[in-house]
Amino acid sequence: MSSLQLAAHLLNVGRPEDALRELQRLGPDEAGSVNALCLRGYAHLNTGSLDAAVHDARAGLQAAPDDIELHYLLSITETQRGDLAAAEAAILAALGYAADDAELLAQYSRVLMRGGQLEKAGRVLAAAGASDPRSQEVLRCRIDLAYLRGDTAEAEGLTHLLLADDAESVRGHQMLGVLALERGDLPVAETRLGEAVRLDPVHDEVADSARAAQILQRPYYWPVRFFDRFGAAQTWVVAICLILGLRAAGLTVAAGILGLTWMIVCAWSWAAGSRLEHQLR
Amino acid sequence: MTDGDRLEGLRAAVELSPDNHALRLVLAESLREAGETGDALTEFERVLDAGALPRDEAIQVGTDAAHAGRLQLAARCLELARNSGVIGGTAGLEDLLTALLADSGAVRRIDGPEPDDSVTRRVSVAEEARTFADVGGLDDVKQAIHRTIVLPYQRPDLFEHYGRRAGGGVLLFGPPGCGKTLLARATAGECGAPFLNLRIEDVLAPYFGVSEQRLHQGFDEARASAPCVLFLDEIDTLAYARRNQRGAGVGRAMVDQLLQELDAIGADNRGLLVLGATNVPWDVDDALQRPGRFDRVVFVPPPDTEARRRVLEIALRDRPSVGIDLDALAERTPMFSGADLCAVIERAVDAAIDEALTSGHEVPITQRHIEVAMRSARATTLDWLRTARNYTEFANEGGRYDEVRAYLDQREMRKLLRR
Known part of the structure; x- marks a missing residue:
């Protein structure tokens, strides 16, 4: 069993730190091979050492300029670093060798989405879908694109397709949870986000959202739910307009009662919000 | 009243009332305190014959008997300790007895030589001299392991009476660097069973189907032992x-193979205890955690205060140090793993070396x-x-x-x- 094979396995089972440790054991010749540099690049990417990942990818590309995997790795890493020009250059270089590859096209669409070029990303994804209609990666990108466009109905429909294909897709459950949270459907949000946490518990923010969805269902938190559902600014404007309108119409008693009620709701909402924050901590 | 008078008085009382075992026990303890070990052991043996020796005394009496060369009595005390579920010291007494028996030319347990093409790494009994006594703190965990794992090995009659056999699968999980591997070894030591270690490096092979074959071979070797x-x-x-x-990596096929081995399809897993350890139980395939496989889960938390103190003590051993309040340091480091504590000591050593280089003379590590x-x-x-x-x-x-949630x-x- 060579260290390179073991490192590849460790990377595959989500142990990038161990993979890096194993790669350090390689002799100088093997450590400089394209295969080793690619594995090390991915291991660095998975541990969040983006600069090191870029360094490995570029070092590998010097030895093998036509290596598609290294171009792909470079593009992903540069996207995460925020250097979209470099990410685009890398993925276009990869597409120069395999223009119809669905995964490469999906990555290109990600770069475009990150840069706000949603129309162009849609066209690229259409090409990717035509190339491989069953690609889950393409489906995931289509979900993201629909969400970024604000088309929540399409995002939800596509996510159900994703889950039909892979019932344990973390992304799928997470997306359905977020969409349910946005429309105020807390029980569904709790179930979906909870499932996403069960499948991948390392993301605290998802776990916090699941907890919030759980806590917010209690009756005490109805003012928070109310503001979340209709938006704080909009609700304020409507309330103030109503109070002023009643006053202008000469209904001062009604305006006073409404004003007082509004103040109580605001104070309650503030107290409930603070308590929610405390509970989530 | 002198000690001699007291002993004479007790002896006379016991002679008058030979069936008063509580009194005989007091006599035995007094004789032991007076340094008359031989006579004390004779009295303890009589109490043991009468079935009146308290379980708490079994280890102490057994150890004294072993040191005095009365191996028969020591073995009886060991049996009493095991049968009554005593945890602390049982394995230590067994090891002492094993060593004494070996010295006397008797053979108690033989580990066969490891075959050249063995997949598992067999840790010999001599090498595997760890017991729960070597694991500082974690009393609750040790208690849980003793009840669920060690006792079925020590009291097979009792457990078989209730239809429960020794063996099965137990998953230890907890943060890295908190003693899971040490606990696993100590468990093997407590059971007095051979300990075979199977790691991914021993199994993984570049050729199709070979990894699964090696995994099967590892289990076969364990079944044979x-x-x-x-x-x-x-x-x-x-x-x-x-x-x-x-x-299509080897991963899926390996999980399938492991499930087959745990389900003992076409094999017999009687007497085979499979201990798994992981830092990431959420990454372990769900199918493994179903009944009949790794159906018992033991959480190994970060070391408690006592264990931390012990780790610090070991880390400072053989190093020049003065005036370090280990108790206070152990109190101040909640949730530190063993590795974290060692890192603290290493950094303190670096600071002492820096000071020695600056001042020109060697200084001990201080608070x-x-x-x-x-x-x-x-x-x-x-x-x-x-x-x-x-x-x-x-x-x-x-x-x-x-259990973890409560923790x-x-x-x-x-x-x-x-946060």
């Missing part, structure tokens, strides 16, 4: 959740150096515990992780985990 403990360290590397695996080291120290287990909290909150089907719900723990 039964009763024995087969330890699968970092079991997530062998049985990574299939839902997370992409492509001041520890304080310097503590400035940059942090418990690395906290991130793990946060993830564990997320997982146990949303994946606690059937109360499987109730994480402690007031102090909630405070520590607050």
Whole structure:
């Protein structure tokens, strides 16, 4: 069993730190091979050492300029670093060798989405879908694109397709949870986000959202739910307009009662919000 | 009244009332305190014959008997300790007896030579001299392991009476660097069973089907050595959740093979205890955690105060140090793993070396150096515990992780985990 094979396995089972440790054991010749540099690049990417990942990818590309995997790795890493020009250059270089590859096209669409070029990303994804209609990666990108466009109905429909294909897709459950949270459907949000946490518990923010969805269902938190559902600014404007309108119409008693009620709701909402924050901590 | 008078009085009373075992016990203890070990052991033996020796005394009497060369009595005391479920010292007494028997030319247990093409790494009994006594603190965990794992080996009659056999699968999980491997070895030591270690490096092969074959071979070797403990360290590397695996790597096939081995399809797993250890139970394939496989889960938490003190003591051993308050340091380092504590000591050593280089003369490690080291120290287990909290909150089907949840719900723990 060579260290390179073991490192590849460790990377595959989500142990990038161990993979890096194993790669350090390689002799100088093997450590400089394209295969080793690619594995090390991915291991660095998975541990969040983006600069090191870029360094490995570029070092590998010097030895093998036509290596598609290294171009792909470079593009992903540069996207995460925020250097979209470099990410685009890398993925276009990869597409120069395999223009119809669905995964490469999906990555290109990600770069475009990150840069706000949603129309162009849609066209690229259409090409990717035509190339491989069953690609889950393409489906995931289509979900993201629909969400970024604000088309929540399409995002939800596509996510159900994703889950039909892979019932344990973390992304799928997470997306359905977020969409349910946005429309105020807390029980569904709790179930979906909870499932996403069960499948991948390392993301605290998802776990916090699941907890919030759980806590917010209690009756005490109805003012928070109310503001979340209709938006704080909009609700304020409507309330103030109503109070002023009643006053202008000469209904001062009604305006006073409404004003007082509004103040109580605001104070309650503030107290409930603070308590929610405390509970989530 | 002198000690001699007291002993004479007790002897006379026991002679008058030979069936008063409580009195005989007092006489035996008094004789032991007076240094008359031979006579004391004779009296203890009579109490033991009458079935009146308290379980708490069994280990002490057994140890004294072994040292006095009365191996028969020592063996009887060991049996009493085991049968009455005494944890502390049982394995130590057994080891002492084994050593004495070996010295006397008798053979108690033989570990066969490891075949050249063996997949598992057999740790010899001599090498595997660890017991629970070697693991500082973690009393609750030791208690749980003793009841669920060790006792079925020591009292097979009792457990078989209730239809429960020794063996099965137990998964130890907890943050890295907190003694899971040590506990696994100590468990094997307590059971008095051979300990076979099977790691991913021993199994993984580049050719199609060979990894599964090696895994099967590892289990076969363990079955041939039964009763024995087969330890699968970092079991997530062998049985990574299939839902997370992409492509056609060896991972899926290995999980399938491991499931077959645990289900003992076409084989007999009697007497085989499979111990798995992992830092990431959420990455272990769900199928492995179903009844009949790794159906018992033991949480190994970060070391408690006593264990931390012990780790610090060991880390400072053979190093020049003066005036370090280990108790206070152990109190100040909650949730620190063994590795974190060693790192604190290493940094303190570096600070002492720096000072020696600057001042030109050697200085011992002092509390001041520890304080310097503590400035940059942090418990690395906290991130793990946060993830564990997320997982146990949303994946606690059937109360499987109730124990961990109770641990994480402690007031102090909630405070520590607050971001």
